Amino acid sequence: MLAPSARRLDHELLGLGEARVQVELDAFGVDAPERPLARLARCLEVGHRPVAAARSLRPDEEPASLLLDEPHSLGRGVEELENPELRTQPLVVGGDPRGRGVVATANYVARRFGIHSAMSCAEALRRCPQAVFVRPRHSVYREHSRAVWGTVRGVVPTVEQTGIDEGYLDVGEVAGDFLAARVVAEAVRTAVRAATSLTCSLGVAPCKVVAKVASDARKPGGLVVVPSGKEAAFLAPLAVRRLPGVGPKAEERLGSAGIETIGDLAALTDDQLRRFLPGSVGTMLRDRARGIDPRELELDTERISISVENTFERDISNRERLHDELRGMATEVAEALQRRGQVARTVTTKLRYADFSIRSRSTSLEAGIDAAETIGDLACRQLDRGLHDRPGALRLVGVGVSGLADFRQLALDTV
Numbered sequence: 372m373l374a375p376s377a378r379r380l381d382h383e384l385l386g387l388g389e390a391r392v393q394v395e396l397d398a399f400g401v402d403a404p405e406r407p408l409a410r411l412a413r414c415l416e417v418g419h420r421p422v423a424a425a426r427s428l429r430p431d432e433e434p435a436s437l438l439l440d441e442p443h444s445l446g447r448g449v450e451e452l453e454n455p456e457l458r459t460q461p462l463v464v465g466g467d468p469r470g471r472g473v474v475a476t477a478n479y480v481a482r483r484f485g486i487h488s489a490m491s492c493a494e495a496l497r498r499c500p501q502a503v504f505v506r507p508r509h510s511v512y513r514e515h516s517r518a519v520w521g522t523v524r525g526v527v528p529t530v531e532q533t534g535i536d537e538g539y540l541d542v543g544e545v546a547g548d549f550l551a552a553r554v555v556a557e558a559v560r561t562a563v564r565a566a567t568s569l570t571c572s573l574g575v576a577p578c579k580v581v582a583k584v585a586s587d588a589r590k591p592g593g594l595v596v597v598p599s600g601k602e603a604a605f606l607a608p609l610a611v612r613r614l615p616g617v618g619p620k621a622e623e624r625l626g627s628a629g630i631e632t633i634g635d636l637a638a639l640t641d642d643q644l645r646r647f648l649p650g651s652v653g654t655m656l657r658d659r660a661r662g663i664d665p666r667e668l669e670l671d672t673e674r675i676s677i678s679v680e681n682t683f684e685r686d687i688s689n690r691e692r693l694h695d696e697l698r699g700m701a702t703e704v705a706e707a708l709q710r711r712g713q714v715a716r717t718v719t720t721k722l723r724y725a726d727f728s729i730r731s732r733s734t735s736l737e738a739g740i741d742a743a744e745t746i747g748d749l750a751c752r753q754l755d756r757g758l759h760d761r762p763g764a765l766r767l768v769g770v771g772v773s774g775l776a777d778f779r780q781l782a783l784d785t786v
Contacts, residue, residue: 435628445512445536447478450505452515461486461502468496468504471682471766480589491727497781501636522566526559531668533600538577541668542785551599556594576602578664583615602662607634616656621648653673672754677715680769688764694751700770701747708772714739715772718746720753723767732757739776746772 446464451457461481466472472492484499495502516535523538524530527545530536537696540559546552556573563571570592574585581602585595597605603701607615612622614633629649630636637660644653660662679700687693720741721734732753740746750770 372720374535377576401435403633435662442459446476446507449508449512449515451478453613453706456511457503457505463495463499463502463504464507465491465492465495465504466682467507468492468502470684473682473767490684511525518567519563519569519571522562523559527555529668529670534753539582539668542575549562549596553594553596556596560592560594576605578662579666580615580659580664580674581605581662584609586611587613591636601633603660606660607632607637609633610727611636611660614656614659616652616659621656624648633660675771676719676771676775677704677707678721678769678771680721680767680771682723682767683765686764686766690755690758693754693765693768696768696771697750698743698747700741701750704772705743705746706772708741708775711726711775713775714741715746716740716774716776717755717772719750719771719773720750720757721767721769721771722754722757724761725766727766730761739774746770 404773412532419464449461450464451499457478458551459480461484463474463481463486464476465474468564470492474488474490474495475484477486477495478487481499481502484495484502485536486498486502492504495623496504502630512535519536520530520532520538523540527540527542529541530538531540531543542552542555543773545557552575560571560573563569572586572590573594574582574588574597575595576582576585577599578596581597584606585597588595609632610631613624614636617636621672625631625636630639630647636657639647639657644657647653648656675725681696681700687696715737717733717735719731722730722732724730734749734753747770754768
């Protein structure tokens with residue numbers, strides 16, 4: 372017999388339009404329950420609330436984490452939602468293809484032509500002349516994002532939101548084992564789809580890094596569950612670049628040594644690791660390759676950043692003009708902070724050179740700021756530092772803030 376609150380939850384979720392959620396089973400053979408949403412209601416029954424320590428798994432195991440990679444990139448998901456005809460056309464969200472614009476995201480039709488994020492829009496147009504180019508509408512995307520995350524928190528309250536379209540959920544408070552965790556994930560997908568008409572890709576695993584890789588495994592709209600003890604086996608056959616933290620340089624260094632898969636990285640001895648990836652980063656990456664990631668959810672503050680950037684029609688080397696650009700962007704960033712009632716502790720300046728190489732400089736403060744003048748001053752100083760280290764004309768500059776908080780801790784008059 373379900374408690375009244377649990378029965379209500381069951382009926383509400385079933386009322387979202389799917390009495391039985393279609394499940395994409397992963398390679399590890401965890402069967403889907405016949406009544407997934409009802410099973411979730413039973414998990415939430417008063418007096419029978421499961422916790423991680425009560426699961427029939429390892430007693431020292433961390434609660435399962437779930438990563439939501441919202442509508443397989445928020446921008447293209449929203450554009451396709453508002454204009455369904457775009458779903459069958461190559462869609463590129465980004466700048467002007469006849470200028471210096473850069474691809475922010477592209478749908479899966481466009482990706483078949485080799486178009487991807489951070490590519491120049493001119494190159495995207497060359498690869499696919501029939502592509503539809505849409506300018507980003509950030510205010511619209513933020514509105515949809517708030518609706519998605521509000522829906523997610525209605526199913527799993529404990530959330531670490533790491534971006535406008537990405538985050539981790541601690542399902543240990545509502546699921547007692549990985550079968551129940553799958554049910555929670557299905558409920559999240561169903562609720563998001565019903566409330567926003569957007570889809571999401573999810574991964575469930577005992578730790579963040581495996582949840583992240585799992586969420587990427589079946590885009591768009593997929594669900595992958597990696598039970599405890601299967602983390603290393605799940606990761607092993609994947610390309611080493613799929614491991615979060617392995618960038619192009621590390622991939623090249625590992626590839627030159629014949630290390631092509633995550634399993635190859637996990638198998639390195641200490642001596643080999645010091646030779647190929649010296650320092651603490653190498654140890655961290657090998658641990659992740661083995662499915663070991665001790666990071667917990669960060670719940671104190673939202674880690675979303677605010678940024679503005681501009682790609683120029685022609686490369687610019689005039690320092691005064693670059694300062695003017697940065698101060699204008701700083702004003703936009705400050706206004707966004709003030710609208711949100713937030714302050715930021717870190718200011719970052721982004722520089723992209725004519726050869727597409729990128730440099731950034733950041734300054735972190737003891738107290739949060741929201742003043743355009745202060746943000747602009749810091750951005751200009753950081754640009755000067757960057758150009759001192761590497762002179763050259765710039766094709767793009769940007770200003771961003773992070774370390775956001777919901778109140779002003781101190782009045783910071785000078786920096």
